[in-house]
Amino acid sequence: MATEQTYVIVGASLAGAKAAQSLRDAGADGRVVLVGDETERPYERPPLSKGYLIGKDERDKIYVHPEDWYAGHDVELRLGTTVTGLDRSRGEVELAGGERLGYDRLLLATGASPRRLDLPGGDLEGIHYLRRAEDSDVLREAFAAGGRLVVVGAGWIGLEVTAAAREHGVEVTLVEPQPTPLHAVLGPEVGRLFGRLHRAHGVDLRTGTGVEGFEGSAGRVTGVVTSGGTVVPADRVVVGVGIRPNTQLAEAAGLELALGGVAVDEMLVSSDPSIWAAGDVASALNPLFGERVRVEHWANASNQGKAAGLSMAGQGEPYAKLPYFFTDQYDLGMEYHGWVGPDGYDDVVLRGDPESGEWLAFWLAGGHVLAGMTVNVWDQGDPVKAMARARTAVDRTRLADPDVPLTDLV
Numbered sequence: 001m002a003t004e005q006t007y008v009i010v011g012a013s014l015a016g017a018k019a020a021q022s023l024r025d026a027g028a029d030g031r032v033v034l035v036g037d038e039t040e041r042p043y044e045r046p047p048l049s050k051g052y053l054i055g056k057d058e059r060d061k062i063y064v065h066p067e068d069w070y071a072g073h074d075v076e077l078r079l080g081t082t083v084t085g086l087d088r089s090r091g092e093v094e095l096a097g098g099e100r101l102g103y104d105r106l107l108l109a110t111g112a113s114p115r116r117l118d119l120p121g122g123d124l125e126g127i128h129y130l131r132r133a134e135d136s137d138v139l140r141e142a143f144a145a146g147g148r149l150v151v152v153g154a155g156w157i158g159l160e161v162t163a164a165a166r167e168h169g170v171e172v173t174l175v176e177p178q179p180t181p182l183h184a185v186l187g188p189e190v191g192r193l194f195g196r197l198h199r200a201h202g203v204d205l206r207t208g209t210g211v212e213g214f215e216g217s218a219g220r221v222t223g224v225v226t227s228g229g230t231v232v233p234a235d236r237v238v239v240g241v242g243i244r245p246n247t248q249l250a251e252a253a254g255l256e257l258a259l260g261g262v263a264v265d266e267m268l269v270s271s272d273p274s275i276w277a278a279g280d281v282a283s284a285l286n287p288l289f290g291e292r293v294r295v296e297h298w299a300n301a302s303n304q305g306k307a308a309g310l311s312m313a314g315q316g317e318p319y320a321k322l323p324y325f326f327t328d329q330y331d332l333g334m335e336y337h338g339w340v341g342p343d344g345y346d347d348v349v350l351r352g353d354p355e356s357g358e359w360l361a362f363w364l365a366g367g368h369v370l371a372g373m374t375v376n377v378w379d380q381g382d383p384v385k386a387m388a389r390a391r392t393a394v395d396r397t398r399l400a401d402p403d404v405p406l407t408d409l410v
């Protein structure tokens with residue numbers, strides 16, 4: 001392994017912190033600098049829309065490493081510091097304020113930012129986006145005070161915020177232009193089950209309904225104007241309409257992009273051999289699928305960050321993890337393993353009765369399992385993962401039959 005190297009990591013969040021850790025675990029003895037524009041040390045975002053937002057979990061549980069871990073591992077943590085430029089020919093990044101920091105190996109772990117709605121009234125006070133800990137602090141306090149909330153977008157963030165708000169007793173209207181929640185990620189068959197769950201918890205779910213703007217008074221939002229022309233009264237609005245990878249540095253520096261992110265190979269190396277990318281911002285060639293995949297989930301940021309650190313230290317292996325995602329909403333805990341891909345699926349198989357609250361769903365193409373989800377079932381993850389990884393051919397009748405052990409189908 002090379003010594004005296006300077007490793008610079010841009011983005012001090014999950015992927016960045018895991019990369020710093022694995023560089024040190026791999027014995028890299030050079031300088032490791034972790035630069036992030038947030039003022040908090042690296043933390044995990046899932047609790048921000050779940051346990052922490054609900055008020056169940058304490059804030060000190062969100063951090064990736066204890067405060068003294070960074071100094072203890074000789075990782076220079078530079079918080080509140082934005083990287084404003086990337087000069088590949090000199091091997092330097094530029095920090096806000098003009099300081100330049102040289103690197104031998106650079107990791108872009110810049111993640112993503114919420115997609116903003118550019119609509120009339122969109123900058124009124126009381127319209128929120130949720131990405132950072134401070135966003136969750138504000139919402140947690142607001143939800144505790146009750147009131148009427150409109151959530152725009154029934155994707156993962158919108159649904160989790162909705163559930164958290166309901167747990168606080170907030171009245172919620174959830175507005176979604178597609179025919180079901182999670183339409184783009186799970187499809188209508190399973191999306192409608194999430195719709196049913198939220199309606200059962202008193203949510204006014206309005207599908208097939210877009211948003212045209214916001215009404216306000218004295219600079220504060222008072223309502224959401226929907227595509228039908230109806231105004232839904234609101235004391236607050238949370239918008240969850242997807243994210244955009246933070247590719248500005250990569251783009252300006254002329255790195256190759258793909259799928260909206262920084263294109264990297266299976267070793268997480270970009271089109272510049274001195275630059276790696278990992279986490280939400282990376283479109284990585286996954287040998288499992290033979291194509292690039294960009295995954296916006298916690299496990300990917302954690303595992304890929306770790307893999308990037310090893311790769312930067314010269315000890316990498318091809319990153320071939322199966323995408324994995326989890327959510328918690330009310331009393332529903334779900335895990336999803338697999339990847340459906342751009343060609344989509346042609347069949348959905350439910351196993352168990354969704355009414356019972358414990359069930360599984362599988363997405364298939366040509367009789368092969370692409371992905372599977374377990375809902376409140378905690379001992380079937382391994383066979384589900386094995387089927388999705390191997391793209392196993394299955395008999396759909398047996399797959400749907402809870403009396404046939406999944407292990408018999410793998």
Ligand SMILES: Cc1cc2nc3c(=O)[nH]c(=O)nc-3n(C[C@H](O)[C@H](O)[C@H](O)COP(=O)(O)OP(=O)(O)OC[C@H]3O[C@@H](n4cnc5c(N)ncnc54)[C@H](O)[C@@H]3O)c2cc1C
Pocket residue numbers: 010011012013014015016035036037038044045046047048049081082083084109110111112113130131132157246249278279280281295296297298299301324325326327328
């Ligand atoms: C509220 C919420 C709940 C979630 N829940 C789940 C869940 O239940 N399950 C799941 O699988 N996933 C969940 N996710 C997704 C998961 O948190 C992300 O996939 C993960 O945070 C991605 O990590 P990352 O390190 O790649 O990027 P990020 O977490 O986005 O971090 C990137 C960091 O880089 C910083 N940065 C960007 N540009 C610069 C720059 N130029 N200079 C300096 N710093 C910069 C950013 O400010 C940020 O701190 C959730 C996300 C959110 C927001």
